[in-house]
Amino acid sequence: MSLRPLVLLSVFSLLVACGSDAPKPQSPTPGPAPAQAQKIARESANLGPLPAYQRELSGTLQGVPEGAEVELALLVIDEKGRPQQLLASSNLIGNNQQLPFHLRFNPESFPAGARVELRGRASQSGQLILHLPAQPITQPNTQVLGQLQFVKAP
Numbered sequence: 001m002s003l004r005p006l007v008l009l010s011v012f013s014l015l016v017a018c019g020s021d022a023p024k025p026q027s028p029t030p031g032p033a034p035a036q037a038q039k040i041a042r043e044s045a046n047l048g049p050l051p052a053y054q055r056e057l058s059g060t061l062q063g064v065p066e067g068a069e070v071e072l073a074l075l076v077i078d079e080k081g082r083p084q085q086l087l088a089s090s091n092l093i094g095n096n097q098q099l100p101f102h103l104r105f106n107p108e109s110f111p112a113g114a115r116v117e118l119r120g121r122a123s124q125s126g127q128l129i130l131h132l133p134a135q136p137i138t139q140p141n142t143q144v145l146g147q148l149q150f151v152k153a154p
Contacts (some may be wrong), residue, residue, distance in 0.1 A: 050104065050142070057103040057118060057137065059145035064094030068122040068129065074105055074137065077115045087116065094122060098147070110140035120150070128153045 050056055057074065064070055070092040076085040088105035103118070110116065120132030130150040137143070 053106065053108075054104045055107045055140055055142045057101075057105070057143050057145055059101060060147050061092070061099040061101055061120070061132070061150060062147055063130065063150040064092075064096070064099050064122050065124065065129070066094055066096040068094035068124045070094055070099065070101075070120060070122045072101060072103055072118065072120045072132070074103060074116065074118055076111055077117050077134075079115075083119075085111075105140070107140035118145070120148075121153070122150055 061070065071089065072092070073083075073089045074087040075083040076087065078084050087109055088103050090101060090103045092099055092101060116137045118132070118135040118137055121128055122130040129152070131153045132148055132150050135145060135148065
């Protein structure tokens, strides 16, 4: 067997290995939120007028840093404190100021007699940094919840 094919294969493999992109180092400073997350947040913010068949929870979020991705969810919670059903959700991008939110839901999907809570979390660069203490929602009506404070995640 000739060594020529083996040498050519080795040289070709070396060229391919050297030609690949080097991994980019991750910077410890948080950058702006990804473009897709910003697009989703803009769509969540521009909802238009409230349709007659929907209800809305609204208020402002405090303590969310610039560029943090915020997720709010209206959840049905079981007796052990675990989420069982998602009734509504919204995504926002933090701006280091009071962050207004509007979370729309269908009142017909609101289960009678079940525990329903508004929960939230904020992440930056894919890491959970803050969470919103659970806010009980007892009735399927439009409500203004006022100022809600995010706290450090455990």
